[in-house]
Amino acid sequence: MTDEPLLRVSALSKFYGSRVGCENVTFDLWPGEVLAVVGESGSGKTTLLNCLSTRLLPSSGTASYRMRDGQWRELYRMSEAERRFLMRTDWGFVHQNPADGLRMTVSAGANVGERLMAVGDRHYGKIRATAVDWLSRVEIDEDRIDDEPRAFSGGMRQRLQIARNLVTGPRLVFMDEPTGGLDVSVQARLLDLLRGLVTDLGLAAIVVTHDLAVARLLSQRMMVMKDGRVVESGLTDRVLDDPRAPYTQLLVSSILQV
Amino acid sequence: MTDIATYNFAYLDEQTKRMIRRAILKGIAIPGYQVPFASREMPMPYGWGTGGVQVTASIIGPDDVLKVIDQGADDTTNAVSIRAFFKKVANVAVTTETATATIIQTRHRIPEHPLNAGQVLVFQVPIPEPLRFLEPRETETRKMHALEEYGLMHVKLYEDIARHGRIATTYAYPVKVEGRYVMDPSPTPKFDNPKMHRSPALQLFGAGREKRIYAVPPLTDVVSLDFEDHPFEVQTFDQPCALCGAENVYLDEVILDDHGGHMFVCSDTDHCEKRREDGHHGHLAAETNLASGKTEPAE
Numbered sequence: 001m002t003d004e005p006l007l008r009v010s011a012l013s014k015f016y017g018s019r020v021g022c023e024n025v026t027f028d029l030w031p032g033e034v035l036a037v038v039g040e041s042g043s044g045k046t047t048l049l050n051c052l053s054t055r056l057l058p059s060s061g062t063a064s065y066r067m068r069d070g071q072w073r074e075l076y077r078m079s080e081a082e083r084r085f086l087m088r089t090d091w092g093f094v095h096q097n098p099a100d101g102l103r104m105t106v107s108a109g110a111n112v113g114e115r116l117m118a119v120g121d122r123h124y125g126k127i128r129a130t131a132v133d134w135l136s137r138v139e140i141d142e143d144r145i146d147d148e149p150r151a152f153s154g155g156m157r158q159r160l161q162i163a164r165n166l167v168t169g170p171r172l173v174f175m176d177e178p179t180g181g182l183d184v185s186v187q188a189r190l191l192d193l194l195r196g197l198v199t200d201l202g203l204a205a206i207v208v209t210h211d212l213a214v215a216r217l218l219s220q221r222m223m224v225m226k227d228g229r230v231v232e233s234g235l236t237d238r239v240l241d242d243p244r245a246p247y248t249q250l251l252v253s254s255i256l257q258v
Numbered sequence: 259m260t261d262i263a264t265y266n267f268a269y270l271d272e273q274t275k276r277m278i279r280r281a282i283l284k285g286i287a288i289p290g291y292q293v294p295f296a297s298r299e300m301p302m303p304y305g306w307g308t309g310g311v312q313v314t315a316s317i318i319g320p321d322d323v324l325k326v327i328d329q330g331a332d333d334t335t336n337a338v339s340i341r342a343f344f345k346k347v348a349n350v351a352v353t354t355e356t357a358t359a360t361i362i363q364t365r366h367r368i369p370e371h372p373l374n375a376g377q378v379l380v381f382q383v384p385i386p387e388p389l390r391f392l393e394p395r396e397t398e399t400r401k402m403h404a405l406e407e408y409g410l411m412h413v414k415l416y417e418d419i420a421r422h423g424r425i426a427t428t429y430a431y432p433v434k435v436e437g438r439y440v441m442d443p444s445p446t447p448k449f450d451n452p453k454m455h456r457s458p459a460l461q462l463f464g465a466g467r468e469k470r471i472y473a474v475p476p477l478t479d480v481v482s483l484d485f486e487d488h489p490f491e492v493q494t495f496d497q498p499c500a501l502c503g504a505e506n507v508y509l510d511e512v513i514l515d516d517h518g519g520h521m522f523v524c525s526d527t528d529h530c531e532k533r534r535e536d537g538h539h540g541h542l543a544a545e546t547n548l549a550s551g552k553t554e555p556a557e
Contacts, residue, residue, distance in 0.1 A: 106413055113413070114413050117409040124416065124419050146420050146421065
């Protein structure tokens with residue numbers, strides 16, 4: 001691991017007219033680090049994630065990313081072609097709803113292979129072998145490779161979406177509620193898988209979630225957002241065990257105990 | 259013929275032809291790029307060649323000789339009607355001979371007879387966007403063309419191989435033009451794709467309903483997309499044409515009776531007739547005298 005961060009975000013704000021999406025967010029993300037962004041719905045988590053992944057352009061503020069060659073690039077000054085190239089090679093984006101991140105009408109194998117073909121891979125046999133390998137890594141049987149994701153369960157779709165994103169060996173993955181809408185046992189397996197993949201591949205990730213348990217399991221560091229502002233940030237264990245901001249205390253104490 | 263004196267030459271008014279010519283020129287300047295144009299209502303339904311007819315009407319002059327084919331044939335309804343249309347509204351000479359035509363409007367075939375410099379091939383295109391069935395958003399496909407993001411096109415070919423063991427796309431087979439734009443060659447059989455590559459003739463494509471014109475200038479590279487381990491190949495036929503005995507041409511299957519009888523004949527009727535006049539015979543050729551390849555002069 002290097003001493004230099006991977007992503008530097010400074011005073012990032014996004015306004016929808018006079019309404020605040022997120023305001024004055026500043027943080028650094030290091031390689032291999034998982035950062036959780038938590039908060040209730042409407043707190044600006046997803047707006048922040050969309051700004052960081054350049055799916056939205058912020059109203060003000062900057063974000064710089066250290067490219068594979070070590071060069072720092074200002075994300076919002078890059079051309080659209082460069083941003084989209086980054087998006088499908090060095091980055092991944094896992095949507096809450098797998099249908100948003102998958103092509104539902106093409107087979108699982110093609111879903112995984114699309115990014116490889118997009119960066120110029122033109123050997124069918126190799127693409128297919130890579131797809132088989134990735135499906136097994138996300139615990140999807142090889143004989144499902146030619147099935148469409150429509151025939152998959154929610155948990156399988158989400159795992160397929162993860163495989164599709166990780167196939168080009170990205171260094172930074174954005175996840176928007178990756179376990180949302182899944183039942184708890186499926187959630188647990190998915191979290192286990194994600195944790196393994198993130199550690200094995202040394203991925204940096206920014207995970208948006210309203211589920212504190214997900215944050216606790218996946219992330220080393222977390223930011224708590226309310227009304228578009230970051231109210232508290234720090235090591236995940238510290239924030240959850242010793243919350244300082246009144247809102248964080250409320251959030252932590254609202255967890256249902258079973 | 260006084261009853262059509264109210265029509266402008268070649269049906270369209272001069273302003274419209276000007277607009278379409280500008281789109282054609284832009285298309286020629288950017289090979290394979292789909293140029294939007296203000297498609298007009300034509301006296302025929304969409305899907306019958308409104309795009310091709312508008313392109314032809316814009317480039318045709320009194321000295322041109324027009325040939326119109328539909329799936330390779332000069333004698334089907336669509337081909338006969340469009341030929342008659344231009345004979346009437348432009349008073350031009352029409353022909354069925356590939357070699358003597360200056361403009362050939364075609365639906366889904368490229369003639370077997372090699373084209374020459376100076377000839378113009380006008381394609382009728384139903385859906386100009388090769389990415390359409392993979393990405394339904396026009397805004398997105400335009401962006402993909404602009405940024406040269408063509409990975410998705412290979413996803414389609416991948417799907418073919420995964421399902422059928424080979425690239426099963428047989429028509430509208432995507433091509434890359436001059437190393438830049440991915441283009442739909444209109445629903446011509448992929449058999450004709452190699453003919454587009456560095457063709458000495460100008461190739462124009464008109465999509466009336468979708469309001470797009472695109473072009474392949476003469477001697478332009480047109481390369482069919484494929485995989486390294488599944489290279490592009492054209493259809494082959496086990497038997498020669500049943501009427502003229504031609505090999506290495508595109509054949510149509512013709513059903514002869516309701517007992518499974520069928521034969522394969524040239525889809526290019528002009529080519530087939532020319533060969534029979536030259537004394538070639540297939541195994542089902544009847545001993546009849548063929549009068550073909552007429553050029554009707556303008557009246």
